[in-house]
Amino acid sequence: MFKWLRNRKKPPPDIPHPALKGSPTHPRAKTYSATNGYVYQYVYSGYRTLADGDEYVFQASRGRDRFPVRVRVTHQELGGCEVRIGRKVLNQERYALAKMALFSAFDSADSAGGFDRPVAPDAATMTEYLQTLGRL
Numbered sequence: 001m002f003k004w005l006r007n008r009k010k011p012p013p014d015i016p017h018p019a020l021k022g023s024p025t026h027p028r029a030k031t032y033s034a035t036n037g038y039v040y041q042y043v044y045s046g047y048r049t050l051a052d053g054d055e056y057v058f059q060a061s062r063g064r065d066r067f068p069v070r071v072r073v074t075h076q077e078l079g080g081c082e083v084r085i086g087r088k089v090l091n092q093e094r095y096a097l098a099k100m101a102l103f104s105a106f107d108s109a110d111s112a113g114g115f116d117r118p119v120a121p122d123a124a125t126m127t128e129y130l131q132t133l134g135r136l
Contacts, residue, residue, distance in 0.1 A: 020046030020057060034106040038062050042069070042102065047095075053078065055118065056098035060106075069105065070118040071098040073126075080123030085136055089126075093135055097121065100129040 023046030032040045042060040045068075049055075053074035060069045073094050082089055089097070101121040109115065121129070130136050 018048045018050070020048055022046050032103060032106055034103075034109070036107060036110065038106070038109070040106050047098075052076070054094060054098075056095065056102075058102055060102075060115070067115055069102060069115045071101045071105075072118040072120045073098055073101075074120060077121065077123045077126065081126040081130070084123060084127045085130060089130075093130065093133075096133055096135075097126050097129050100132070101125070 024044060027043045027045070029041050029043050032042065034040060040060050040062050042058045045057040045059055047054050047056045050072070053072055053076075056071045056073070058069045058071070060067055078089060078094070101119050104121075104125075105115065105119045127136075
């Protein structure tokens with residue numbers, strides 16, 4: 001019954017990660033059909049504040065493979081986005097940017113091994129996401 005729990009990958013012990021904040025009390029598994037033909041299920045785990053920005057963590061699966069996906073919204077790229085749009089980006093919009101970057105990563109991935117490094121959208125991409133969301 002808890003086989004997936006025993007088989008999940010754990011972060012290396014030498015890299016300390018700050019605790020996650022904002023994790024939902026009742027996490028919901030959601031589904032995303034990527035343009036490359038794969039269907040992903042993902043669950044939002046929470047976010048952590050790092051020195052260079054915020055990192056949003058999702059647990060994703062494609063078939064039987066389960067893996068973490070980290071999306072980093074850095075202060076530098078966020079500042080570039082704010083200069084382009086002429087205002088501060090709200091916390092809710094940061095989460096939306098992270099989720100849009102997650103979907104983009106799902107669309108362009110060819111294997112689960114492509115999620116070893118954090119997904120980090122740049123300022124131009126974040127501006128496009130905000131425009132898509134109708135927040136400009």
